[in-house]
Amino acid sequence: MAGRRIGIMGGTFDPIHHGHLVAASEVQARFDLDEVVFVPTGSPYEKGRVSPAEDRYLMTVIATASNPRFHVSRADIDRDGPTYTIDTLRDMRAVFGADASLFFITGADALNRILSWKDALEMLAAAHFVGVTRPGFELTDDHLPDHSVTLVEVPAMAISSTACRDRVAAGEPVWYLVPDGVVQYINKRGLYRGSGNVTPV
């Protein structure tokens, strides 16, 4: 697998929505990536309570199944302890080899906070970072080391997982905000209807 161009889309994906998928698709095309690996977080220490990892993993598999260039990794959910991107990148480097080019995809909101992430400077050197536009957030790399990140405009999708969860809790539809199979999975598992199906991280 050496020499391949690999996108990595980390996220809690609670649930995965079309904002994530459009961002990944746009970066895949723009950077001529061989594949994009979606990596659901195990224990996202900044998020508080989230749905069970297996539910978030399965929704991510369902959402990405039809795209031959999209794949899902269990690396973060199978690792104990808080999820840090430095560990994600080490794991992806081990899988794809020293010659692979790794591109970590992150939305403008996450990019703005990235210097607070664990071992941030080492992490920024371990992959090329791609910051994508997101409605409501300024996309800037002024705070980051030169050449560590490329900023990319993607089609604006004013969708968040928080809004999807709130809509389900309020009995409102999430059709067309998330893939059809994800709507069906949310209904089948009864996710987001109350507080009973979230677990502390």
Ligand SMILES: Nc1ncnc2c1ncn2[C@@H]1O[C@H](COP(=O)(O)OP(=O)(O)OP(=O)(O)O)[C@@H](O)[C@H]1O
């Ligand atoms: N609509 C969007 N457009 C572009 N990037 C997005 C969008 N939604 C999320 N992202 C990016 O996808 C990654 C994973 O996001 P995450 O799973 O936390 O979704 P979220 O919608 O931000 O969730 P929540 O509302 O629970 O905070 C982050 O880098 C985030 O910036």
Ligand SMILES: O=C(O)c1ccc[n+]([C@@H]2O[C@H](COP(=O)([O-])O)[C@@H](O)[C@H]2O)c1
């Ligand atoms: O490494 C860190 O310290 C760190 C802190 C916060 C978020 N991240 C990563 O950023 C990605 C998006 O996270 P989130 O919490 O916005 O879903 C996901 O891959 C997280 O593991 C990483």
